[in-house]
Amino acid sequence: MLPNHHIDEDMLLAYAAGTLGEAASVLTAAHLSLCPHCRAGVAAAEAVGGALLEDIAPAPVSEINVAAFLDRMDAAEAPTSQKTARGDGLLPAPVSNYMSSDMKSLKWSFVQPGVRFAELLVDGTGARMGLMHTQPGASITPHGHSGEELTLVLSGGYSCNGQGYRRGDLQSADESTTHELTTDLDGECLSLVMIRGRIRPTRWIARILRHFTDF
């Protein structure tokens, strides 16, 4: 089944322009692995990049003998391209590339009953990315945000504000959003989460949540 909840166009454009932070780029690339619709959007945005490159006023470059340049370069060892690890079909490659061990051996931290989190990356912009695992029926306490929060479902599902989220669906929240996520009763849910800024829990229990996002 194809995703129903997509990446915002401005984020696709930032991804194509190469200005998105690393954590948000991982989330984008993971969604793109699962979503032909958004891949078409990125292709359009990259075509814009191509058109702008074509139309830019060229900057003079020093004259070089291209053939001799290539000879020199061919003599040097070509870099071996790093092949992405073959995944098991559950985690898209952009995510598994950030894991040195399997999921069980990740460092999971307790967030609240039925909810645990394993951090995979803190990028140069201070955004955190990691896997969140929730038990059937477990809910994530209502919380607000001081920054952007993106959630990409990888298996199972949850509901939030009357909407259902399944594999490939992306949910974004920001300063203006307060939400509560409830895991579907029929199974565990695994998602990839990116958090920028602080989570603002709206209940005391979520102090624990604040504890883990305190940075």
Added chain:
Amino acid sequence: MVTLVSKVLPPGEMSALLVDIAATRDRQKFAQLFEYYAPRMKAYLMRQGTDSAGAEELAQEAMLIVWRKAESFDPAKASAATWIYTIVRNLRIDALRKMRRPEFDIDDPAFVPDPPQRPDEAMVSDQLERRVKEALRALPEEQAVVVRLSFFDDKPHGEIAAELSLPLGTVKSRLRLAMRRLQPLLGD
């Protein structure tokens, strides 16, 4: 200094040249491609804040990647300009932002392939590029400005908004409107 090939070639010509280079590994033909794209890559990198010497070095490196990866260029998926753009962009991210560039991998077992296209829906990539160019020219100026800044300034949208003294939400909505004008071209 080389004489600048500043004329914009008909779309398709560069794609055909690149396919030819991949097949023949002809260095003189590559020199033609180099003369056309290296000055454009350099200009792009300088717009991103790289100094002239650094931009020239990176442009050469990017052209070398083009030479090495030419076989993987698929004119059905992207035009030469678009494919070359993604190469110089990724090199910039790697060299200047010092971060990995996460990308999807079509050989990934988790990858969900495109639904089969009807032949009449398939658009040649050069045709797509031509229509994207037309759509870009037709964009309202306020949208065109934020699109250009997004690609040329190595800055998050928040900083672009601050420079234009606009709320971030306004910049985002202009980008979304622009993307919606460009996206239907893909027939999705």
